[in-house]
Amino acid sequence: MSAESLVAQYNSWLLNVAAVTPCTDNKIVDVVRQRILEEPDVHSFLHNDAFPLISSGLQDKADLHRTLQHLACAFQTLEQAALHLYFTPWRKEFHTIKTYSGYYVHILEAALPQEAIFQALEKLNYKPEEDEASLKIWDLPAPPTLAKAALGFLAARVECNILADLVSCSGATLVNGTDLIQERRSWRGEDACMERLQKLVLGPKAVPVTKSSTAVDSVNGASNGEEVFYQPQFCDHCHEPWHMHVNGCRRMVIDHHAHIDPDKPGDDRCHTQAAHVKFAMHDCVFVEKSLEQCCTQCHMFHSSFCSTVKGCREKGHRVTQMTSSEKIQAAMEEQARKHQLHCCLQPGHMPHYRCSHCRTLHYINCQELLQCRYKGHNASMIMLERDQQLWLQRSLTDLTLLCRNVPAQSHSGFE
Structure with missing residues (x-):
């Protein structure tokens, strides 16, 4: 089903709705869920800013599952606001939202920062007053705009429920909000995303071991048979430190300034310099079309006159001419x-x-x-x-x- 068909189906539901309440029709909700699972960019078509808003709500939150439940309630409230304007545009009390009481405080502020709330309500043409004590509509959006906004908030609510399901099945406390959003946007289908999150949780940076491991006993002081997590010093496969890896894979490396004699196995530098991280090109290289300098600490190439290099030198970084x-x-x-x-x-x-x-x-x-x-x-x-x-x-x-x-x-x- 295309995104346009989704909008048409939601509009059809609006024509037959009996009460001004957020959509709870299982058929509609299931269609929305399936569509955004297959293609998360449907959110972009609906212009609902779902992922940025959800990300802002998840920031610095430890209990992701509970936070996502609050976010789902917030998007349901926003959908309700859109439907009030759609069905009863003449009711002036819906044209103003107080920011110091009611649903705004107990539901919206409980889930989202103020800037995100204003961003969401702006889709309904709500503008904050000078004292920010209220938001007001001066120009009521057209019915099709309100219907699409309501569908967008419904899709964001369903997205929160999808993310909450993923958190529940992937080890909630070990997945942060940034990883959760990134994997959800990159993988199609709930099963694929869940599998990726589980690998992320149980990847090489968090290897499960038991009490019998002397490494855990010495690092974490484990004294019982419970499964714990620790970060080993070296990779079992390539025997390099874990900080030389990205997403569990050893970085392809180039050492631009180290000269190690491979015939001297006793050289202390071999373990730390044989696997230098890959150097990347700073934006200045493409802007100025110049490649002249290298910062060893930042692992970055720079142009001749890049202002960032000055900061590197002030920090004591080693910057050399290439x-x-x-x-x-x-x-x-x-x-x-x-x-x-x-x-x-x-x-x-x-x-x-x-x-x-x-x-x-x-x-x-x-x-x-x-x-x-x-x-x-x-x-x-x-x-x-x-x-x-x-x-x-x-x-x-x-x-x-x-x-x-x-x-x-x-x-x-x-x-």
């Missing part, structure tokens, strides 16, 4: 990681999504992107226009220009 071979190697690695523009991006379009698996940038509503997600690829939305411009610039940058000061014969690696 050699010709280092520039070439860094540019070749970036070339391998470079995202390409999909054919859906026409001149003048900004990329709205990127698939990190295919390394491709997509325009909004691209069907190829849907195929990526069905395959389990990590396709994420590029929210800010500034970031969209930067990703576009990255994809169009001629990386050989980053080595323009390198002798011509050294460029053979790009061929």
Whole structure:
């Protein structure tokens, strides 16, 4: 079912509703749930800001399940507000919301920060008064706008219930709000997301062991047979420290400034420097099309006149000028990681999504992107226009220009 069909079905329900109450029709709720499970970007079509609002409500909260229940109640209240305006636009008492009593305090403020509440109510044209003691509607939205807003709040409520189910099945206290939202947006279907969250919880950073493990006894002082969690010092597979890994996988590494003799196994530096983290290019490199400096502590390449480098030096970081071979190697690695523009991006379009698996940038509503997600690829939305411009610039940058000061014969690696 398309997002448009979902709106049509909700409008059909509005025509037959007997009372001005939030939707509890199991058929409608089940359709909404199934649709957003298959494609979370339905929230974007409804313009309900579901994930940003939920994220703001989950921030710094330890009990995610309870918080999500509060958020579901908040979105139900917002849906109720939209339906009041839809069915009874002449009732002036619904055109003003007091911020110091009633549902606002006991339900909305209990779940969301003030800025998020204002953002949600703005979709119904509520504007805060100067003293912020109340929000008022001066221009009533059209009925279709109110109906779509009500459906958006219903979808956000259902989303909260989906997330609460995921938390219940994945080990609630071990999953934080950021991970929960990120995995929910990246994986299609409840089972796939739940499996990913469980792996996240029980990944290498939290290995279950029992009392018999001397490592746990020494680190955590365990004195009973209960299962506990600890972080081992080294990976069992590659024998490198865990901080050298990302999402359980060892980082591909390049050591730009360490010179270790492999024939000297007793060299103390081997364990700490043999697996340097991958260096990334700072935004300044693509803006200035210059590659000159390297900050060892930040693992970042910079342009000639990047202002960030000054802060690095003030912190005592080691910032060095890159050699010709280092520039070439860094540019070749970036070339391998470079995202390409999909054919859906026409001149003048900004990329709205990127698939990190295919390394491709997509325009909004691209069907190829849907195929990526069905395959389990990590396709994420590029929210800010500034970031969209930067990703576009990255994809169009001629990386050989980053080595323009390198002798011509050294460029053979790009061929």
